[in-house]
Amino acid sequence: MAWKVLIVDDEPGIRDVLKDYIEMNFEHTKIETAENADIALKKINEDQYHVVLLDIVMPGLDAFEFLKKVKALNSLIHVIMITGNSTMERVLEAIESGADDYILKPFSTKEIEEILKCSFAKIERWRNAFKNSF
Template structure:
């Protein structure tokens, strides 16, 4: 899903620049916003496949932007990025529809791998998954869409494939 439009929302200019430069060679089109209000305006003007969203920003925080972004585009994928996030923040973000949480500082490779993984979830066929990781990713997709019964089906399939791994059990919890 290269060429995907990504909206990067972070109040720190250096972070925006670094992330945009990390994703540019992969062919992603990265737009930036330095605050929540600007991000919401851009979301109304254009569709994005993914939002990389800082949790702590002056004015509107990342959780509020997430709530409003999901209202505008219910299927949008959001990765929360933060140096100040707590476990409670991460849980709240996941409940609101975020697909993942990336703790700062992170390497460009970690970022690229996560972005690629998140954008590939949508293109994965929900009927043709055969590995544990694919089942977990599909379950995350259904959880994000608040289709919890469908998510549980894939979590159970993941457990059947490898009951020794904790991810599926954590998702059930």
């Protein structure tokens, strides 16, 4: 199965590190990037993605509004929120808004690997349940 991941972060260094790491460690995975949620939403409207890694603090469209719009378009897309500034309220807000997971900066490559493996496994189970419609 080929996976499609969209990395949404206004920091080019974060986008590049994530993209390079995923490409090197996950076969059959296509990675695209977007510098803000507005651009990412356009990409999601034009193509199908399985996982979105989403920075919470970016200029433009609010990450939580973006999350709600993505889930309204396709609730099966896994959205993993990323932030450097976190409180318990922020984590709960992300989960209540539909985030599938949450990761804090600075993160380790092991954390990214674990989260992506879990997301891919869950999506694969869903695909089997829905006869590969996703």
